[in-house]
Amino acid sequence: MVKEIYNDRIKEKILYEELDTGLKVFFMPKPGFTKKYAMFSTHYGSIDNMFISKGETDPTTVPEGIAHFLEHKLFEEEEANIFDKFSALGANINAYTNFNQTSYLFYTTDNFYESLELLIKFVQSPYLTDENVEKEKGIIAQEIKMYDDNPRWKVFFNCLKAMYVNHPVKIDIAGTVESINTITKELLYKCYDTFYSPMNMILFIVGDLSFDEILKVVKDSEKKGSSGEFTRIYEEEPNEVSQKLIEEEMSVNIPLFYIGFKDTDLGHTGREAVKKDIVTNMILDLLFTPSAKFYSDLYNEGLVDQTFGAYYTGKKTYGHSLVVGQSNHPKLVKEKVLDLIQRPVEDILNEEDFLRLKKKNLGGFLMGFNSEEFIVNNFIDMYFDDFNLLDYLDVVENVQFNDLVNRFKSHFVSDNMVLSIIKASKDE
Amino acid sequence: MLKSKRIEIGNGVILNLVQTDKFKSNLLSYYFLRPLNRDDVTKNALLPLVLKRGTKNYPDNLLIEKEFENMYGASYSSAINKRGERHIIRFTMEWASGDYLLDKDQDLKVIKMLKDLIFNPYLEDGVFKKDYVAQEIENHKNRIEGKINDKRQYAIERCLETMCKNENFSLYQLGYTEDLKDLDEKKLFEHYNKIIDTSIIEIFYVGNVSEELEKYLIEDNNMQRDNIVSIPREKIISTVSQKTAVSEKMDVNQGKLVIGYRTGIPFEDKLYNALLIASDIFGGGPNSKLFRNVREKESLAYYIGSSILKYKSLMIVDSGIEFQNYNKTVDIINEQLEELKGGKFSDEDIEISKKSIKTSTESIKDSAFLISEFFFSQNICKDIRSLEDVINDFDKVTKADIISAAESISIDTIYFMKGKN
Numbered sequence: 001m002v003k004e005i006y007n008d009r010i011k012e013k014i015l016y017e018e019l020d021t022g023l024k025v026f027f028m029p030k031p032g033f034t035k036k037y038a039m040f041s042t043h044y045g046s047i048d049n050m051f052i053s054k055g056e057t058d059p060t061t062v063p064e065g066i067a068h069f070l071e072h073k074l075f076e077e078e079e080a081n082i083f084d085k086f087s088a089l090g091a092n093i094n095a096y097t098n099f100n101q102t103s104y105l106f107y108t109t110d111n112f113y114e115s116l117e118l119l120i121k122f123v124q125s126p127y128l129t130d131e132n133v134e135k136e137k138g139i140i141a142q143e144i145k146m147y148d149d150n151p152r153w154k155v156f157f158n159c160l161k162a163m164y165v166n167h168p169v170k171i172d173i174a175g176t177v178e179s180i181n182t183i184t185k186e187l188l189y190k191c192y193d194t195f196y197s198p199m200n201m202i203l204f205i206v207g208d209l210s211f212d213e214i215l216k217v218v219k220d221s222e223k224k225g226s227s228g229e230f231t232r233i234y235e236e237e238p239n240e241v242s243q244k245l246i247e248e249e250m251s252v253n254i255p256l257f258y259i260g261f262k263d264t265d266l267g268h269t270g271r272e273a274v275k276k277d278i279v280t281n282m283i284l285d286l287l288f289t290p291s292a293k294f295y296s297d298l299y300n301e302g303l304v305d306q307t308f309g310a311y312y313t314g315k316k317t318y319g320h321s322l323v324v325g326q327s328n329h330p331k332l333v334k335e336k337v338l339d340l341i342q343r344p345v346e347d348i349l350n351e352e353d354f355l356r357l358k359k360k361n362l363g364g365f366l367m368g369f370n371s372e373e374f375i376v377n378n379f380i381d382m383y384f385d386d387f388n389l390l391d392y393l394d395v396v397e398n399v400q401f402n403d404l405v406n407r408f409k410s411h412f413v414s415d416n417m418v419l420s421i422i423k424a425s426k427d428e
Numbered sequence: 429m430l431k432s433k434r435i436e437i438g439n440g441v442i443l444n445l446v447q448t449d450k451f452k453s454n455l456l457s458y459y460f461l462r463p464l465n466r467d468d469v470t471k472n473a474l475l476p477l478v479l480k481r482g483t484k485n486y487p488d489n490l491l492i493e494k495e496f497e498n499m500y501g502a503s504y505s506s507a508i509n510k511r512g513e514r515h516i517i518r519f520t521m522e523w524a525s526g527d528y529l530l531d532k533d534q535d536l537k538v539i540k541m542l543k544d545l546i547f548n549p550y551l552e553d554g555v556f557k558k559d560y561v562a563q564e565i566e567n568h569k570n571r572i573e574g575k576i577n578d579k580r581q582y583a584i585e586r587c588l589e590t591m592c593k594n595e596n597f598s599l600y601q602l603g604y605t606e607d608l609k610d611l612d613e614k615k616l617f618e619h620y621n622k623i624i625d626t627s628i629i630e631i632f633y634v635g636n637v638s639e640e641l642e643k644y645l646i647e648d649n650n651m652q653r654d655n656i657v658s659i660p661r662e663k664i665i666s667t668v669s670q671k672t673a674v675s676e677k678m679d680v681n682q683g684k685l686v687i688g689y690r691t692g693i694p695f696e697d698k699l700y701n702a703l704l705i706a707s708d709i710f711g712g713g714p715n716s717k718l719f720r721n722v723r724e725k726e727s728l729a730y731y732i733g734s735s736i737l738k739y740k741s742l743m744i745v746d747s748g749i750e751f752q753n754y755n756k757t758v759d760i761i762n763e764q765l766e767e768l769k770g771g772k773f774s775d776e777d778i779e780i781s782k783k784s785i786k787t788s789t790e791s792i793k794d795s796a797f798l799i800s801e802f803f804f805s806q807n808i809c810k811d812i813r814s815l816e817d818v819i820n821d822f823d824k825v826t827k828a829d830i831i832s833a834a835e836s837i838s839i840d841t842i843y844f845m846k847g848k849n
Contacts, residue, residue, distance in 0.1 A: 091787070299489075
């Protein structure tokens with residue numbers, strides 16, 4: 001049965017239906033928009049490295065980077081190339097893997113329903129051979145090396161490595177050249193069978209389209225079959241950080257830094273998780289954006305430049321605040337941040353700034369709905385945490401100043417803090 | 429049909445209005461057009477950083493930023509770009525529309541703020557504040573030197589710099605650190621006045637345009653100016669007198685290969701659309717010859733693609749490969765280009781490329797920013813076609829056109845970034 005969620009504030013609605021297979025289909029109408037977007041996602045990312053499959057009792061551990069490898073391989077088909085088929089329809093197909101999900105997406109202005117059918121069919125019919133798995137290793141090795149030459153990527157992952165002892169969020173999403181070389185057809189099928197069951201997947205569509213027609217196409221083209229239960233396993237992660245400082249040299253003109261605060265308040269989903277996310281990001285906005293005195297002081301002292309900023313990101317099993325930028329004196333910046341968080345909270349957070357920030361969040365959220373990409377990506381990301389994007393503003397409105405004060409005291413403490421630096425290598 | 433209403437306010441100021449109620453926001457941009465030359469490029473790039481530091485009404489950046497937040501997070505940006513041999517300075521505001529916020533003053537407040545940021549800077553003793561300029565010179569120095577941080581982009585810059593060394597197009601859009609040395613608040617303010625007084629200014633508004641708003645924008649942007657600098661169309665070099673190959677050693681794990689080609693087909697030429705399609709068949713997307721052969725068949729690369737640089741009629745191929753695969757990759761790229769010239773591609777390949785180009789062109793309609801950029805680009809090319817006309821014209825291209833466009837592509841410069849060991 002089709003259900004509808006409507007939000008009067010942003011004047012947007014979402015229609016959805018859960019199919020017999022367990023697949024959930026969502027649709028946001030966007031009358032007047034030219035592009036039509038579809039994203040088909042499985043709740044399976046780079047951190048899902050250990051699991052117990054349906055009918056088994058022992059956990060399986062798989063090589064780093066396998067979820068991303070599988071994403072590449074689903075584009076393979078027996079007779080033709082999937083890229084060619086989408087191209088022939090005029091649709092632009094892509095895919096990505098992050099820590100928590102693997103998503104297959106296309107956009108098009110024409111031939112939407114044919115493209116949708118193609119999307120569902122190719123994601124639901126893997127075609128793996130020893131040869132095509134082998135061939136992909138060279139391509140992915142070049143992708144890994146491309147990231148190895150990217151200092152922003154390196155400084156970020158080094159920061160995660162400093163914060164986490166066991167949690168797989170610290171490993172590179174694409175794995176390493178060594179780890180992907182141990183991937184086989186059999187392992188890929190095992191991951192596929194475990195995580196690509198309809199119950200673990202959702203389909204989100206946005207554009208000027210008909211939901212009846214969408215449902216018809218999906219029901220006719222989806223693979224029928226039962227969904228398997230499985231268990232995700234994460235090694236226990238201590239509250240303590242792994243190392244306080246991590247440094248590496250690369251060819252950059254000025255050192256890059258990431259200051260991380262590891263979150264210890266974990267286990268939340270739904271509203272609670274989203275509220276924690278909003279509260280933490282509000283604190284970071286009050287301290288580390290150009291409208292903040294601390295930011296402005298450091299900028300005027302020449303310690304940081306316009307790349308300075310901060311954000312929080314977290315899921316059920318991990319979370320961290322990251323204060324990032326470039327500076328000739330990253331250790332001094334870290335000392336200043338440490339000094340800041342040790343001051344009394346009433347000196348650094350105030351209610352007037354907080355109310356102004358709420359206005360900013362309202363405007364920013366409204367503007368987000370101009371972009372179909374924003375809608376699709378955020379909806380799916382939050383959905384896997386049991387939250388509906390349309391309720392976001394309600395949570396923002398309910399945040400109280402005191403929530404920030406409490407969170408500030410517990411999260412921003414020196415024990416949780418790490419520093420990652422990419423130093424400039426000396427040219428001879 | 430998507431249209432832009434073009435109003436010549438006079439003295440080199442043009443107001444472009446695009447009416448749409450599709451978005452929950454409005455957008456306003458000011459584009460200043462300058463000739464691209466070594467004397468000005470660094471100063472042009474530095475200006476927006478200094479202007480952002482303070483206005484007459486909001487003397488420091490902290491106050492400006494707080495005001496942006498009060499305006500429901502109005503988003504301000506500035507950019508420096510080169511379009512051929514034009515240097516473009518852009519200032520933009522995009523903000524949640526007052527209609528959605530039930531705040532009728534919102535739109536006008538933001539419009540005035542943007543105007544202030546550009547035309548009403550904070551001054552001390554009749555010039556920019558000394559500290560602001562000194563500090564932004566330092567920041568700008570880091571920004572220029574920071575071009576080495578993104579190795580893929582840096583390789584492209586180096587290829588173009590080598591290839592176009594005798595053309596102004598070779599200039600780096602952010603300028604040069606050595607040209608910052610002699611700058612101070614007086615010299616920069618003098619330059620600022622020249623920009624304000626003599627540039628062609630294109631203003632774009634995308635959103636809900638009422639009669640009242642139109643009238644306001646016309647009156648508010650009516651400036652008394654003369655000596656407007658017109659910018660001649662850049663020259664196109666179509667023959668390659670000497671092929672060049674350069675390589676550079678840097679601290680990298682992966683080789684960055686960039687090949688620059690001259691096509692000699694100006695964007696005004698009727699073969700230009702055929703050239704865009706030829707480049708797309710060659711290396712435009714996952715269906716292209718380069719993607720199929722270099723990546724899918726030989727597993728040599730993760731990324732490889734080609735693109736056309738419109739104003740100078742150049743084509744660029746770029747890829748990331750193992751150092752030792754240089755010769756093999758270059759050979760395949762050359763082979764594929766010969767196949768393209770020989771017409772070794774199917775009617776389906778042509779259809780696919782046409783569709784792909786049409787889809788991305790049509791998608792412009794879903795973004796206020798892309799709409800303004802599209803019409804701005806049409807204006808500087810003196811191209812009066814609507815977006816729909818632009819799309820339809822691709823259908824007229826034949827296989828013979830594509831082959832003759834491809835035949836005019838000649839290799840000029842190969843750049844390769846190698847590792848140190």
